[in-house]
Amino acid sequence: MAIQSELKKQLKNRFFDRVRFDEPMAPHTSFRVGGPADAYVTATDENEMTYLIKWVKENNLPFFIIGGGTNLLVKDQGIRGVVISMADGLVKISQHGATVLSAMAGASLSALCRFAINHGLSGLNFALGIPGTVGGAIRMNAGAWKGDMSDVLDSIRIILPDGSIESVDKTGLTFSYRSLSFAAENRRDLSSCVIIEGRFLLSHQRPEFLKAKADSLLNARKKSQPTGFASAGCFFKNPDNRESAGKLIDLAGGKNLRVGDAEVSTKHANFIVNRGRATAEDILRLMNIVQEAVFKKFNIMLEPEVKIVGD
Ligand SMILES: Cc1cc2nc3c(=O)[nH]c(=O)nc-3n(C[C@H](O)[C@H](O)[C@H](O)COP(=O)(O)OP(=O)(O)OC[C@H]3O[C@@H](n4cnc5c(N)ncnc54)[C@H](O)[C@@H]3O)c2cc1C
Known part of the structure; x- marks a missing residue:
């Protein structure tokens, strides 16, 4: 309409x-x-x-x-x-007391990570190099290197569908692999709410130590992920959050598969990259081809981690 x-x-x-x-x-x-x-x-x-x-x-x-x-x-x-x-x-980041930071949902996640490092606060290094905003990272329970937002998130502030604002503690939330919802007893749907702020509980660490660790994590990311082409990061979830989707795709012969300008990255098989003029339809067709190849070889249906939206 x-x-x-x-x-x-x-x-x-x-x-x-x-x-x-x-x-x-x-x-x-x-x-x-x-x-x-x-x-x-x-x-x-x-x-x-x-x-x-x-x-x-x-x-x-x-x-x-x-x-x-x-x-x-x-x-x-x-x-x-x-x-x-x-x-x-909606991008402000501030410190409260010794080890608590708050960030508005529109702030970039990398700005929050840098703020934490500069203030000698540890806990967010796993998130270094994950692009996007604080709100998106909370909603996706974004993570890497065995860490995710559930390790550091203390509470969120949300706008409910009627326009009212509410704070929800960690205990009122359920974190799962790349997803966040209200705890079951809450009987409400977080996807109809807007996250406007997150509060993070961190711990003290020397900034020089955090910076050195950050550099090595960012280097490791650069080495393992494709650069220079548009993507949405890992396309599929790791099945049961155990097996690597990228490895399954590779073993199923998925690397290099291509539809139009959409291509399975040769560097990291769980990245679908847009080599320039891909359409969403190209990417969706490639997604199906990859899913079929992995299903045929391993009897596992890969689920997209990327949110597919629109018509
Ligand atoms: C190169 C690259 C590397 C990546 N590496 C990683 C990685 O290592 N780990 C990882 O977990 N992800 C990774 N990603 C995926 C992505 O960066 C994360 O999922 C990120 O947290 C999404 O944040 P965003 O702000 O871009 O959200 P968006 O993509 O804009 O939105 C994602 C979802 O969150 C919802 N949302 C966004 N903001 C709000 C809000 N304020 N309130 C309510 N809902 C909201 C949207 O409606 C949508 O459903 C990578 C992506 C790229 C391109």
Whole structure:
């Protein structure tokens, strides 16, 4: 359902040049693919964010929160409804007491990691080099090197679908592999909420020690991951979070498979890269081919880690 012109006017009157209609999503994603969003709005503070959440609900429009767009495959027909991104007032990072940091959801995860290192706070090094925002990392329970957000997250602040704001402690959340939800007894759906802030419990460590460790982690990442082509990181989840999806794809002969400009990376078989002009359709077709190859050889159906959104 397209957004009616009266509603477009309301968005324009409130957000001026921070709302765009029929906005191509490709430039907003690290995969560099994706058709237009009906509306793309950038919210700069909590008031705007709550206004938008109430507004889409009142007008019965779907919405989608985008962070850095680094874990997304947006389909070629784009996204119906309103895509909401965060900027300016939603990027603040601050220290509270000795070992607690808070970060607004729109802050980049790498800025949070750097802030922690510079303040001699340990715990977030696993996240170095993971692109995207703090909100996206919390929502995805992002992780690497056997660490993930559940190791350091203490609480989140969220906007509920009615526009109210609530803090949720770690005990009210369930962390799983690349996913976060409310704890079962909560009986609510986190995917209908917006994460606006996270609080992180860290520990003291000398900045020089943290910096040296950070350098070696970043180097290891550079060596093992493809650079120079657009991607969304690891495309598939590791089955049961044990076996390496990349290894299975490699053993199933998946390296180098290609559809149009979408290609399984020769450096890391769990990366699908866009060599320039791939469409979402190319990537989805390649995804199916890889899934079939792995299923045929190992009887394992790989599940995408990348969020596939839109039409
Ligand atoms: C080169 C490369 C390397 C990568 N390496 C890793 C890695 O080592 N480990 C790893 O875990 N991931 C990795 N990723 C994937 C990705 O960077 C992470 O999943 C990242 O945390 C996503 O953050 P984002 O802000 O880009 O989220 P987006 O891609 O914008 O969104 C991801 C999901 O989170 C939701 N979301 C985003 N912000 C909010 C919010 N404020 N409130 C509610 N929902 C929200 C979106 O709606 C969407 O469903 C990599 C990606 C690339 C391109």
